[in-house]
């Protein structure tokens with residue numbers, strides 16, 4: 001069975017997508033972006049290995065009455081794409097009303113054909129580029145990063161959220 005390394009959880013974040021969101025942080029990222037916000041999550045060693053069912057249980061324990069969606073951040077959650085896909089599939093079945101956002105250092109073009117994308121509503125793509133840092137942007141740190149409406153973008157031109 002696939003497992004995914006989880007390094008943390010935040011119950012009611014307002015900076016990782018719209019509304020109050022449950023944020024799950026994964027451990028491990030191969031990039032070493034200067035100015036990375038979560039350098040402790042770069043090493044592949046660390047975190048807690050969990051099955052998708054265990055992650056779903058963790059989510060259930062931490063959802064609150066304010067939760068409006070879930071976000072996977074890291075690290076790079078797509079480094080563990082197979083286990084993430086299984087986790088999101090379980091989550092979708094249990095909580096179809098919640099939106100799913102995923103942060104990644106990959107570009108959308110690199111991962112658009114990956115099975116995990118079918119479970120993602122918004123992909124915040126691209127690694128953080130310090131020389132493109134822009135604190136006026138919502139939910140991302142540098143101007144190369146995009147808030148991609150995945151379903152609208154899979155069959156045609158890339159559609160970004162305008163927030």
Ligand code: SF4
Nearest residue numbers: 029031033036105128
């Ligand atoms: S891709 Fe994201 S998590 Fe990975 S090093 Fe860059 S900023 Fe940090």
